[in-house]
Every structure is written in structure tokens, then in C-alpha cells.
Amino acid sequence: MPERRLPPTRRALFAALLLLLLALAGAGAAYRAWQARHQQNALGRAIFQGEVAVPARLARHAVALPPLATRCANCHEDRAVLPLASPAPPSSAATILGAGAAVAARAAASAPATFAVRLDAAWLAEPHVRRGGPAVAYDAARLCRLLRSGIDPANIVISPTMPRYDSTDAQCQALWAYLQSR
Numbered sequence: 001m002p003e004r005r006l007p008p009t010r011r012a013l014f015a016a017l018l019l020l021l022l023a024l025a026g027a028g029a030a031y032r033a034w035q036a037r038h039q040q041n042a043l044g045r046a047i048f049q050g051e052v053a054v055p056a057r058l059a060r061h062a063v064a065l066p067p068l069a070t071r072c073a074n075c076h077e078d079r080a081v082l083p084l085a086s087p088a089p090p091s092s093a094a095t096i097l098g099a100g101a102a103v104a105a106r107a108a109a110s111a112p113a114t115f116a117v118r119l120d121a122a123w124l125a126e127p128h129v130r131r132g133g134p135a136v137a138y139d140a141a142r143l144c145r146l147l148r149s150g151i152d153p154a155n156i157v158i159s160p161t162m163p164r165y166d167s168t169d170a171q172c173q174a175l176w177a178y179l180q181s182r
């Protein structure tokens with residue numbers, strides 16, 4: 001029986017089509033992965049800036065704090081980039097408030113740039129020491145544990161000034177992804 005074979009031009013065409021389909025599938029997967037990462041980063045940023053609230057309490061307290069008090073940016077962002085400033089007062093009030101504003105401006109200028117450390121990928125990757133404990137760096141799981149329990153990677157409890165968060169795995173992974181992008 002004669003063997004049925006495709007003419008070489010057809011075979012080349014099939015091969016090209018197959019390659020094209022594979023390339024499209026690959027590009028689609030890469031795009032979906034990029035999109036997922038982008039959405040995760042956006043969620044992390046929104047939590048950090050307080051646009052998405054994660055329920056949180058003071059250590060050893062049952063009552064939930066208001067979302068404005070729990071956004072990470074309050075304490076871990078440079079004051080200069082934090083949108084906390086109230087709009088400029090009208091000019092007549094400005095005269096009256098002028099002296100007060102000058103005092104406030106001087107106080108702000110002499111205050112430290114952030115209340116707690118400015119969190120970013122470099123800081124989290126670098127081992128740090130707290131109260132004589134071993135030097136430790138962060139990973140996603142360690143960040144999640146710290147947020148929920150206040151226990152740092154060296155098993156030392158951090159200051160009660162920082163709220164304790166009921167963050168889900170997804171929220172905490174998103175925060176980690178965002179902090180890695182800073």
C-alpha cells in the first residue's frame with residue numbers, strides 16, 4: 001500500500017501553524033501570569049495605603065480599630081509622600097494660622113521621616129536584630145505571622161504600637177508582593 005505523505009510545502013505550513021499556536025498559548029499564559037501579579041501588587045498597595053481595610057486590633061484588645069488607624073502607610077511610609085495633609089486654609093485664615101503653620105512646619109521638618117522603618121524589598125531581605133535576638137530577614141510566611149501575631153522572625157514580640165491584623169493568606173501575599181516591588 002502506498003504511504004500517504006503530505007507534500008513538503010503542506011508539512012512546512014502545518015509546522016508553522018503549530019508553532020504559531022504554541023507561541024500564542026505561551027504568550028497567553030505569560031500574560032495571565034503578569035496580570036495576576038499585577039492584580040496582587042495592586043491589592044497589596046491598596047492595603048498598604050488603607051484603600052482596602054484589613055480588620056485589625058491593638059495587641060490584647062478585642063475591639064477593631066478604625067481602618068484609618070491601621071493602614072501600614074501611617075507608620076511605614078515617608079511622611080513626605082503620605083496624603084495626610086489637609087487642604088491649604090483660605091487666605092484670611094492663613095494669616096491667623098500662619099504662626100501655627102510655621103511651628104507645625106518646623107516640627108514636621110525636624111520629625112523623623114517615618115514612624116517605623118520604611119518597608120521595601122531591600123530592607124525585608126536584609127537580616128536585622130531586635131532587642132539582642134539573632135539577625136533575621138523576612139519572607140512571605142514570616143511577614144504573615146508578624147502581621148497576625150506580632151511575633152517577628154526571631155520569635156520576639158514587636159511593640160504593641162503596631163496593630164495585629166486578621167489578614168487572609170491572599171491579603172498577606174499581596175502585601176508581600178507589593179513590598180517586594182518597592
Ligand code: HEC
Pocket residue numbers: 047048069070071072073074075076115116117119128130143146147152157158159161162163165175
Ligand atoms: C500604628 C503604626 C503602625 C502601623 C499602622 C503598622 N505598623 Fe508595622 N510596625 C510599627 C512599629 C512601631 C514597628 C516596630 C516594632 C518594634 O520594633 O517592636 C513595626 C514593625 C513592622 C515590621 C517589622 C519591622 C522591624 O522593625 O523589624 C513589619 C514587617 C511591619 N511592621 C509591617 C507592617 C505592615 C505590613 C503593616 C500594615 C498591614 C503595618 N506594619 C502597620 C508600627 C506600625
